[in-house]
Amino acid sequence: MINILMCGGVGSRLWPLSRAQLPKQFVRLFDQKSLFQETVLRNSSICSDTFIVSGQDQYFLALDQLGQINASSAYFLLEPMGRNTAPAIAMACMLLPKNETVLVSSADHVIKDSAAYQKAVLKAEALADEGALVTFGIQPSYPETGFGYIEADGNDVLSFKEKPSLAVAETFLQQGNYYWNSGMFCFQVGTFLDELKACSPELFAACQRAVQNIEHDDIHYRVAPELMQAIPDISIDYAVMEKSNKVKVVPCDIGWSDLGSFDALYDEVAERDASNNAVLNYSAHQPKLISIDSKNNLLVGHGRQVAFVDIEDLLVVDTSDALLISKKGSSQKVKQVAQQVKSLKPQLVEHHDLVYRPWGSYEVLAFGDKYKVKRLTVKPGCKLSLQKHLHRSEHWVVVSGTALVTIENESFLLKPNESTYIQMGNLHRLENQGKVNLVMVEVQVGEYTGEDDIIRVADDYGR
Incomplete structure (x- = not known):
């Protein structure tokens, strides 16, 4: 089995920590390893090779971080621009043998229960070998409104649900057969390409044209900008999964998080003081926190002295060139902040100092x-x-x-x-x-x- 590892995206909901030239998957968040490195290491025990789909700007980041963990057997599909998940997965599959089974995963997810994860992947591989397009449904732990949901009966998918309101999400949890859509998949290459051609023929043809004219050497495949631009921008869910009758789901409880917000990041930080203030450093220097009558806050810093006085339930992200302060529960709005910053000082969403x-x-x-x-x-x-x-x-x-x-x-x-x-x-x-x-x-x-x-x-x- 081959791991198609998706490295696109800029993680704008984690600005100013995540920037276009150093997106969240490459930031060293936990134990001085990046989410990208953790994903490669986790899947290396399951998959024989890693096929990394990345933007050209992130290629050298990925290559450097692979070297730091002594990873081997990796090769790259380099996109001149992002066109969403369906084209990325389709072009990667078109470059692989049709009888190959692939595990499609994102480089920016946290998975804490490795044993449960391996068990879920083996189940998905078995279903894929029977001709299914398999997705992974995460057992929800709270009524999240930022995820899509999968309605299931065992391994059978009944429907896909868009991001719900809080009331609807609470109903999903009560019913018990709804799962978070993780964005991870497993299938045989030939099965996926046949379904893509049937469900989204224009997308299939555009990806095929790009692959037929692709530049490559032993480990790199580079897509021409004009051919990439001609490919529709669409997710794999809209292009295939919600249209196909071959979709199965593996429900699982694997300690999963997509770290899609600073609220989610707060939940994953282990280092906390007696007042439940969580402290995370993203550099080699531990941030210094003085806390007086303050509780349940998150500090993401890079070594500067920070003091909290009489505050609670705040998210404080301190970088060398930008400072974000948000209420907990409101961090989904950070993407709006990043959009405004881009119009005022575009360099602040492009790179750190x-x-x-x-x-x-x-x-x-x-x-x-x-x-x-x-x-x-x-x-x-x-x-x-x-x-x-x-x-x-x-x-x-x-x-x-x-x-x-x-x-x-x-x-x-x-x-x-x-x-x-x-x-x-x-x-x-x-x-x-x-x-x-x-x-x-x-x-x-x-x-x-x-x-x-x-x-x-x-x-x-x-x-």
């Missing part, structure tokens, strides 16, 4: 009118693109490691506490040929210091 790149990372330390200061970390054996800037000059100072610097036609080494200057318009490159990380401070000065003031002449990463 710490930005990951294929060669390492950079962190913005300070910025102002006509200047910006960054800390660059370049991994061993990696190099930045050969590039130039039209609106800024740069000063580089080595903090640790050894830098190989190229400026125009000259190349030279820089050691700690040595520096160089790159004049505006000069072609330049930075490389780490050493065995340890190269750490540098970069000072940019110019009329414009945006990230789009980069003209790449050569790049190892195809950007």
